[in-house]
Amino acid sequence: MIANVCSRGPVYKPPSVGRLTDRFSKSTVDKSYDVAFGASNIHVTNTGTTAALSLDKSSGSGLVSKNKYYYGFFNAAMKLPAGFTSGVVVAFYASIVTI
Numbered sequence: 001m002i003a004n005v006c007s008r009g010p011v012y013k014p015p016s017v018g019r020l021t022d023r024f025s026k027s028t029v030d031k032s033y034d035v036a037f038g039a040s041n042i043h044v045t046n047t048g049t050t051a052a053l054s055l056d057k058s059s060g061s062g063l064v065s066k067n068k069y070y071y072g073f074f075n076a077a078m079k080l081p082a083g084f085t086s087g088v089v090v091a092f093y094a095s096i097v098t099i
Contacts, residue, residue: 020073029063036062055081 028048035042038061043052053061076092 032066033063034066036064038062 026049029044029051030048033051038053038059041054041056041059041061042063043054044050045052051063053063055061074094078090078092080088080090
């Protein structure tokens with residue numbers, strides 16, 4: 001069976017949908033997370049709602065959730081340092097293991 005498709009029809013406009021993150025209450029980093037390691041490499045910004053985790057020559061950094069969750073969402077933005085970065089592994093790990 002051959003279906004005829006015409007691209008001259010009306011342009012599809014997706015429905016207007018609110019942001020998913022607006023449906024949940026916001027919290028600060030210090031209320032929701034404990035420092036797992038590398039406290040000197042964790043810098044909290046934006047009135048406590050954002051954490052910048054950095055890497056130096058001896059250590060990285062890590063946060064652990066104060067609560068246990070069955071589901072949820074998060075986001076992360078990562079970038080490599082400027083210059084020669086061969087061998088640098090930039091990673092974001094999510095685990096269900098208790099530290």
